[in-house]
Amino acid sequence: MNRNFDETTGRKQFFENVDRELSKLIDPATGKVRAELLEHVNCPVCDANSYDPLFVKQGFDFVRCRNCNLVYVTPRLLESATLAYYGDAADQQSMTDWLNVLANPLNQSWQIPYFQEAVNILAKLIPANGRILDIGCSIGLFMEIAQKSGFECIGLEPEPKSREYALGRGLDVRPQLFNDAGFSPASFDAVTMFGVLEHLSKPKQMLADIWDVLKPGGAVMVIVPNVYSFANGALHEQARTFTGRNHLSYFAWDTLSDLFKRAGYEIAHLDTALAGLDAALNHWQFKEPHSSLTLDLLPPKLRALLQDPQGRAQFEKLICDWDMGLRLRLVARKPK
Numbered sequence: 001m002n003r004n005f006d007e008t009t010g011r012k013q014f015f016e017n018v019d020r021e022l023s024k025l026i027d028p029a030t031g032k033v034r035a036e037l038l039e040h041v042n043c044p045v046c047d048a049n050s051y052d053p054l055f056v057k058q059g060f061d062f063v064r065c066r067n068c069n070l071v072y073v074t075p076r077l078l079e080s081a082t083l084a085y086y087g088d089a090a091d092q093q094s095m096t097d098w099l100n101v102l103a104n105p106l107n108q109s110w111q112i113p114y115f116q117e118a119v120n121i122l123a124k125l126i127p128a129n130g131r132i133l134d135i136g137c138s139i140g141l142f143m144e145i146a147q148k149s150g151f152e153c154i155g156l157e158p159e160p161k162s163r164e165y166a167l168g169r170g171l172d173v174r175p176q177l178f179n180d181a182g183f184s185p186a187s188f189d190a191v192t193m194f195g196v197l198e199h200l201s202k203p204k205q206m207l208a209d210i211w212d213v214l215k216p217g218g219a220v221m222v223i224v225p226n227v228y229s230f231a232n233g234a235l236h237e238q239a240r241t242f243t244g245r246n247h248l249s250y251f252a253w254d255t256l257s258d259l260f261k262r263a264g265y266e267i268a269h270l271d272t273a274l275a276g277l278d279a280a281l282n283h284w285q286f287k288e289p290h291s292s293l294t295l296d297l298l299p300p301k302l303r304a305l306l307q308d309p310q311g312r313a314q315f316e317k318l319i320c321d322w323d324m325g326l327r328l329r330l331v332a333r334k335p336k
Contacts, residue, residue, distance in 0.1 A: 060244025
């Protein structure tokens with residue numbers, strides 16, 4: 001995503017405010033997040049306590065589990081501090097900024113087809129007119145698209161500004177966290193969590209918790225960052241994917257599948273989406289990754305390919321087809 005897109009949608013302001021907020025957590029003496037805000041955690045998937053350090057970013061340590069290969073943050077913010085960010089915290093300007101990004105028409109112009117693809121995948125696996133629970137539904141854009149396709153949707157969103165936006169569009173969005181919502185057993189054909197699982201301190205527990213509300217044969221669909229995407233592989237710690245306050249676990253094709261299988265689910269669909277090409281191409285040319293894309297320093301044949309819209313589309317498709325898209329999309333089923 002180039003700087004023109006960032007500035008037009010408000011992303012630039014959002015990331016600048018995130019950096020300012022994170023700087024308040026740092027102990028100047030160590031350059032790390034203040035110790036009293038942190039807790040050591042074992043691997044969120046396999047519970048092992050053996051890992052290799054990968055890098056430090058914004059005061060957080062990113063590591064890879066030696067047992068199951070999950071990339072995660074440890075030590076991480078205390079759960080109370082993490083949950084406070086998603087509540088009504090007056091000093092979290094970035095939450096307001098992010099709402100402005102989500103509501104921006106240019107941002108929605110790429111999100112709408114992205115969510116329509118998700119609806120189309122899900123529609124092959126659950127009954128027409130089925131009932132969907134969207135956990136962490138944000139402003140409800142996926143819910144709107146799913147309802148237009150004939151599904152009944154309920155959303156959960158604890159962040160008040162996003163929830164207010166969704167309610168204003170006539171959506172059934174509730175403020176509770178999942179465990180406080182009181183849904184009846186076997187009451188949903190599908191549960192969706194887009195950009196949610198990587199934020200959770202206990203992802204295994206969430207998959208266990210939603211099991212009961214799913215009907216037999218019901219589906220869980222998640223979309224998470226792909227830690228081994230083309231862009232992340234090029235940028236490493238410079239990738240915007242890596243933010244230790246917000247994203248606690250970083251899944252790959254194998255580790256995401258492993259998480260669901262450990263919880264008793266059957267994998268029904270797994271692919272990647274969104275190429276994330278611009279930042280990687282800038283980095284390849286030793287330029288600031290998130291600046292406006294230029295191609296002038298690339299090899300001539302690659303430059304010509306990317307200047308041709310059809311050639312660029314083919315390149316982006318290749319990235320996703322080879323499982324290197326920015327996002328992993330997984331659907332798993334509860335056995336009948």
